[in-house]
Amino acid sequence: MAQQRRVQLSTQRPTSTVCVLGTELSLDVCGSAPKGAVTFHVQGTPGVKLYVVHETQSIKLPSLVGRWPLDTGAEVLLAMDTLSKDVGDEKVRISYFGESGGVPIGRAMLYLTCVEVSLDADTSRSGTVSRTLLDKATWSWGPEGHGAILLVNCDRDDPKAWALQSSTPDNRDAAVRSYADLKDMSQLVLHTRGPRTIFTGHRLVLHTDYSSAGRVGVFYSGNSTALKDYKHVLGGLQLSYTIKPSRHQEESIFYVEGLSFPDVDFSGLVTFHVTLLESPEKDLLETPIFTDTVVFRVAPWIMTPNTLAPLEVFVCSVENNKDFVAAVRAVADEAKCPLTVCPLLENRGDRWIQDEMEFGYIQAPHKTFPVVFDSPRDGGLVDFPVKRILGPDFGYVARQSPAGVSSLDSFGNLEVSPPVSVQGKEYPLGRILIGSSFPRSGGRRLAKAVKDFLVAQQVQAPVELFSDWLFVGHIDEFLTFVPAPDRKAFRLLLASPSACYQLLKEKQEEGFGEAAMFEGLQKVSKVTINEILANEELRKFNTYAQSCINWNRDILKRSLGLSEQDIIDLPQLFQGKADKGAEAFFPDMVNMLVLGRHLGIPKPFGPVVGGQCCLEERVRALLEPLGLTCTFIDDFFSYHLLLGEVHCGTNVRRKPFAFKWWHMVP
CATH class of the missing domain: 2.60.40.1700 (Protein-arginine deiminase, central domain)
Structure with missing residues (x-):
């Protein structure tokens, strides 16, 4: 419906007004009628389109009806579709007649100027x-x-x-x-x-x-x-x-x-x-x-999942991780992806670059650029996102936690799935995953300011997982996504104590019970398959850890529309106490660096069977059929003993989605 404006007329003097292209003017023919008037006649110059609304009907003028009853509901509408060349170059005249008809008893003249005003x-x-x-x-x-x-x-x-x-x-x-x-x-x-x-x-x-x-x-x-x-x-x-x-x-x-x-x-x-x-x-x-x-x-801030192509890898150089940086560089070179090393002077001894920030992007039809989301964690890397990454066509956003921060506010606790479909509902940009204390009462949670921000972006509807069972409490300790050529174009990888016990039991039955973990690591106690399987306290704790992962498995299946065929269980053991949280018993292989089909996986130092680490061999058997290349990186002393792994110590900027966010329906 066109924008409409009421115009008061007068029989005492001409009225002038502006008619904006695309709008209608409603002429108050009754309000300006002289005393004794019972009918009226409307006439306009060629540039004016006139309509009389009478008894709910709209009749275009000129019509067969010459004069119209001056009823209370009578209305004259006009519109113009040609711009004026001069001020007042179009006119409308209303003539009023008494009971006897004949000569008009009054006239109202309206001078019109048609202009265009359009905000686009x-x-x-x-x-x-x-x-x-x-x-x-x-x-x-x-x-x-x-x-x-x-x-x-x-x-x-x-x-x-x-x-x-x-x-x-x-x-x-x-x-x-x-x-x-x-x-x-x-x-x-x-x-x-x-x-x-x-x-x-x-x-x-x-x-x-x-x-x-x-x-x-x-x-x-x-x-x-x-x-x-x-x-x-x-x-x-x-x-x-x-x-x-x-x-x-x-x-x-x-x-x-x-x-x-x-x-x-x-x-x-x-x-x-x-x-x-x-x-x-x-x-x-x-x-x-x-x-x-x-x-x-x-435009919302959009996170990028592991399945998108890598553009740049980030890692910190600290006192004891020279070999780690070299190994990450080798994987990045294989993936033809540049590596940016944050030097000690800038990281101030903080190696956890995944925890400090998360890369995403913003997009409009005319422009797209990456935006780094700075976590409220603020360790030694506190200045790195704003001083080294913020720049031309590289944006910055941050959220603080006035109530204080916990380990769950680090962005190893923030991931995003690849695109999924859940019971007919499409999530073409995937769904954000955050760790929480749920289903516990109390406990640690992601900062409200961060969660509110993520929910408000609308396009990657967040899913809350249970991560407070872990000592550090990050979801990247038990899950990741890798690209795949079939099904949904990805697989969800979950850490699995059950799968690890099953593998170790197989090797024990094959006669390799005395094969030990952590061979080749100096000053690290060796533990055999037989000893692991006989450790009832360790088994009991891993039964608990598996129950926590199973809780998340069910949430992920429901929230991401996954079946068991979309999930791969990677063998992994945890240690600790339920009241203090779980830590990885050996380097946590699910906490990996994903660069296209190239994976940088924490080297588990598992029992050597037939000249090969049986844990590495199993992971290769699970992932290489998907076209993935597994490179195992030694992070034992430089990261694992400090309660983190390869993913925690690296970060990746990735290509934006080809899908335009405004094409989805949240």
């Missing part, structure tokens, strides 16, 4: 702003959806930032510091056509409401392309901006940046309006005669 954005999601018949004031999901998209401008494009050692992303200032900065923003284009004197005599205002103003920044340079002329005109405390359209230019281009991601207190939707105001007479208040509205949605 990339509502069709094509990557460019174009005129459209889509409803700009609504936003919808799905392949047939529409609505404009806004990026949080959370990278740092200021060319002087590196020299100034600035750690401020672009969304935390109110300035445009480079042309690259503008490319991160979405365009909002105001089209104004028609006689230019109309726009001199009327006021055009771009405005937003309080709820949106704190979430956006809008920049405008007038007709200039000079960087210095881009001024912050809207957002923050600035709720409105008066536009003065150029006499020579029909487009005014505004650049819009997002300041904050969707969160518990922000749906992600922001609204802009442009309103045309007129002042009937001097010293009177202006009244709005037309408003156009555009709604944007701020």
